[in-house]
Amino acid sequence: MGAALTRYRVIAWIVGVVLILLVVIGMPLKYGFDDPIVVETIGPAHGFLYMVYLVAAFDLSRRADWPLKRMALVMLAGTVPFVSFYAERRVSRWVTTDTRTPQPVAS
Structure with a gap:
């Protein structure tokens, strides 16, 4: 699950920075x-990167076995400026906390 978390964290930061550039x-x-040149250039790039973000968030959520609501909220975090940074920190905390907690052994 470590590789999925790393992929998610990298794309969350990239999407966040590109969205801030687009908005600010x-x-x-x-x-x-x-002068629409920045929007015409960065807008499509953000759209593509957001699709990559959705795939990374979905992959991580399935590996971490999150409920549908949590997965949807993490996916939506890439649409609001600065929220992807907050979500990335929360997701990292959730995943590292869950992996440190001992899992019950099935009999």
Whole structure:
């Protein structure tokens, strides 16, 4: 599960940074200065990266056996600026806590 967590953490940071660039730089340029070049460039990249984020979040959630609600909330975290960073920290804590807890032995 460590590799799935690493993949998720990397893509969460990338999606978060690209989304912040899009919102903080691209949107003001497009709507304030009528220059859509940043949005036209970064927008499609963010869309593609968000799809990769969804796959990584789904993979991690299935390996960690999360409930559907938790999985959906983690997936939605990539759509709100700065929330993906918070979610990445929470997810890392959940996964490392769950892997340290001894699992009951089935008889």
